[in-house]
Amino acid sequence: MTFKPYSKEDQLNRSGGIHADDLKKYKNRSVAWMKEKAKAKCHEYVRERDRDGNHFQCCSCGKIKLIQSKTGGGSNYHAGHFKAAGECEMLRYDEVNINGQCDQCNYFKSGNLLPYQDHIIRKWGRAQLNRLNALYSYNKRVPKKWTKIELAEIIKYYSKKLKDLRNASNHSVQKN
Numbered sequence: 001m002t003f004k005p006y007s008k009e010d011q012l013n014r015s016g017g018i019h020a021d022d023l024k025k026y027k028n029r030s031v032a033w034m035k036e037k038a039k040a041k042c043h044e045y046v047r048e049r050d051r052d053g054n055h056f057q058c059c060s061c062g063k064i065k066l067i068q069s070k071t072g073g074g075s076n077y078h079a080g081h082f083k084a085a086g087e088c089e090m091l092r093y094d095e096v097n098i099n100g101q102c103d104q105c106n107y108f109k110s111g112n113l114l115p116y117q118d119h120i121i122r123k124w125g126r127a128q129l130n131r132l133n134a135l136y137s138y139n140k141r142v143p144k145k146w147t148k149i150e151l152a153e154i155i156k157y158y159s160k161k162l163k164d165l166r167n168a169s170n171h172s173v174q175k176n
């Protein structure tokens with residue numbers, strides 16, 4: 001049997017439901033712009049997933065904190081990476097690698113990674129931790145470069161998950 005390369009249409013259909021129409025709106029956008037958009041959607045989803053009403057529990061220090069409101073009270077609530085995005089492109093938008101975290105741990109304790117690792121095991125299981133470590137090592141050898149199709153897919157994926165979460169959750173009315 002001879003190898004038949006996939007047509008462009010096939011490739012689009014194979015990449016998780018992204019179609020040519022989905023890409024049209026990004027025609028004049030750069031990869032850098034799309035990476036920012038993907039990050040925004042991904043982080044918004046993680047913060048929504050990991051909040052409990054107006055509070056969140058930090059994935060590293062375990063403290064329960066009030067989410068900072070527009071009027072200034074409460075704590076900065078971050079979507080914090082376990083494997084830093086700058087060190088592992090492949091895990092930049094990975095929903096297991098990113099969890100609700102306080103700014104003290106994320107910024108001032110550089111991720112506070114030891115308790116963060118325990119949190120990943122408790123919340124996601126050891127197999128997921130092993131997956132993150134394996135992808136981290138793989139990315140060191142074969143650095144990931146995002147394509148516009150992949151980024152469009154990520155934007156669509158997290159937009160839908162965020163919408164579903166907000167529709168389903170009781171705290172969807174308490175938006176920041």
Ligand SMILES: [Zn+2]
Pocket residue numbers: 058059060061062063101102103104105106
């Ligand atoms: Zn913390």
